[in-house]
Amino acid sequence: MADPVRSPGGPAATPPGGTTAEGAPATNRGPGRLLIAVYLLFAIAATSRAGLQIATRLAEAPVAYLLSGLAAVIYIVAAVGLARAGTGGRRTALVCCLVELVGVLGVGALSLARPALFPDETVWSEFGSGYGYIPLVLPVLGLAWLWRTRDRAV
Amino acid sequence: MTSPAATGSPVDGVLATVTIVLSLVLAGWALVATLRHRPPDRVQFVGLAVLEVGLLALTVVALVALGGGERPGEPGAxxxxxxxxxxxxxxAAVLARMEPTRWGSAIVCAICLVTPVVVVRLQQTWEFVGTGGTGG
Structure with a gap:
């Protein structure tokens, strides 16, 4: 369905079916698909882990587990937003990336300043160090990608 | 490493090593394809299929060990x-097929770099209890 000849990053490579204005590739093309892959990865990882923790031992560390659950939901919604592209999808992805950024910075700082609040790790603890700091980089990449594919006609 | 069971971890053996090596080789191949602006080729898809078989086998080994009464150190994780x-x-396969450009190869590369990390973390979460769990 895509044509492999044209590079999606090129200035004149408006993808077929793309929903943004001329020049910018849609969020679900090219590098965007790689971003979606990483988001899906984190969605799966966070959902499977948080889901089990919430289901089996929520009382042990409710804040940590519910936060992990929230992170999981946000990763899923962000991936869907990026994959859907379009105005609504972009807005969804934008909100998710901002929440993620605030979340990873806030929880990261809190987990260092007040470790007692988090008896068990969350995805965002210590700025995502348990996940190779990817939780910290991901929202930044997401915002950068949204910026790069922004609708220039507006 | 005072493992409670003398048999050791079921997810730490030849099979795990094979999946790690295969995944890294595949990541290297996909990286070359990415740098050469090539879409994912047959080698990548076949490699992913073989990798999946290896990972499923690893899962079965772990489940058999669980059935035999062994417990991971951190069950949730x-x-x-x-x-x-x-x-x-x-x-990786689904997304790479949707993206027949160099970025498809980049997806395969990224996922194949993550896979060995997850395998190693899997081994750590199994063995954690031996290094001093906190208990209830």
Missing amino acids: FFGYVATLVCLPPL
């Missing part, structure tokens, strides 16, 4: 990693 692990190659 362990099952999270198992579930994630078996999803990785199919995720």
Whole structure:
């Protein structure tokens, strides 16, 4: 369905079916698909882990587990937003990336300043160090990608 | 490493090593394809399929060990990693097929770099209890 000849990053490579204005590739093309892959990865990882923790031992560390659950939901919604592209999808992805950024910075700082609040790790603890700091980089990449594919006609 | 069971970890053996090596080789191949602006080729898809078979075998070994009464050190994290692990190659394959550009190869490369990390984390979550769990 895509044509492999044209590079999606090129200035004149408006993808077929793309929903943004001329020049910018849609969020679900090219590098965007790689971003979606990483988001899906984190969605799966966070959902499977948080889901089990919430289901089996929520009382042990409710804040940590519910936060992990929230992170999981946000990763899923962000991936869907990026994959859907379009105005609504972009807005969804934008909100998710901002929440993620605030979340990873806030929880990261809190987990260092007040470790007692988090008896068990969350995805965002210590700025995502348990996940190779990817939780910290991901929202930044997401915002950068949204910026790069922004609708220039507006 | 005072493992409670003398047999050691079921997810730490030849099979795990094979999946790690295969995944890294595949990541290297996909990286070359990415740098050469090539879409994912047959080698990548076949490699992902073989990798998935290896990971499923690893999962079965772990489940058999669980059936035999062995417990992972961190059950929550362990099952999270198992579930994630078996999803990785199919995720890469589906997305790579949707993206027949260099970025498809980049997806395969990224996922194949993550897979060994998850395998190693899986081994750590199994063995954690031996290094001093906190208990209830």
